Amino acid sequence: MRRSVQSEALAALMIADPAQKSVAVRALRAAWIAGELPRAGKAIVTDPVLVPGRPARPQMVSPDAVPRRSPGSREGYAALLHAVAHIEFNAINLALDCAARFWDRPDAFIDDWLRVAEEEAYHFGLVCERLAAVGHAYGDFPAHNGLWDMCCDTAQDFLARMALVPRLLEARGLDATPPMIEKLLKSGDADTVAVLHIILRDEIGHVAIGDRWFRLACAERGLEAEAAYREQIVRFDAPWPKPPFNTAARLEAGFTQAELDQLANQRPPPYRTPRKSG
Secondary structure, eight states: OOOOHHHHHHHHHTOOSHHHHHHHHHHHHHHHHTTOOOOOSSOSOOSOOSSOSOOSOSOBOOGGGSOOOOTTSHHHHHHHHHHHHHHHHHHHHHHHHHHHHOTTSOHHHHHHHHHHHHHHHHHHHHHHHHHHHTTOOTTSSOBOOHHHHHHHHTTTOHHHHHHHIIIIIITHHHHHHHHHHHHHHHHTOHHHHHHHHHHHHHHHHHHHHHHHHHHHHHHHHTOOHHHHHHHHHHHTTOOOOOSSOOHHHHHHTTOOHHHHHHHHHSOOOOOOOOOOOO
16 A cells, blocks of 8 residues: 555554554654655545454443442542543544545645544543553553444544534533533642643544534535534434533534524434444
């Protein structure tokens, strides 16, 4: 395969070791910015990458089988950090898949998703440092694969990918992070709070990237974006956005107040239990 930004993104996606993957992501973005990598000019990924590169641990279980632990205990606190680390690791793979898969998008799309991949790798490293501070490492707790499952489900539809990964699943982090920060402030963990503030700041930008490309895809198809968003949620049987929303963060990321009001007030359709992850 001729070396290209898409082939290098796919190669980084398939690296199993998190540290090596992070190094590869930084090198990939630097090479792209320096103009050292051409575009592939054709599709190099046509099917869902069902199992990206990932370490042997954590054990993957269904979402319902992930143990619920109170963050008030040391073990529960470590499990909370582990869940954040797992989200960030998956987000690296999601961004790399975007860069490798959607070959016909403009250079600005590659710019955006390689930046996202590098920032997610940075976040992953920060959270792993906090995990190490409490005597744990990534892989010590079971995790589920819901985020990557949605990546596979939307692999053949660019509009659906932008709607349901950054704009739906990743946007949930905008709502979940402030309450987490509040709890950790009460426990006096200023170091982890500082990490979560970095993640929240950057994730607003990541959701905004997804929002921008989603709206462009809707315009290409002659669709009204906010109605199309709700239709994609129903079409893929995805979890309906659940208030309370972090309104300020979502508005900054591209949502409108009218859309948030409708999402909060519309009765969501029945949601089927996600399939078991492998």
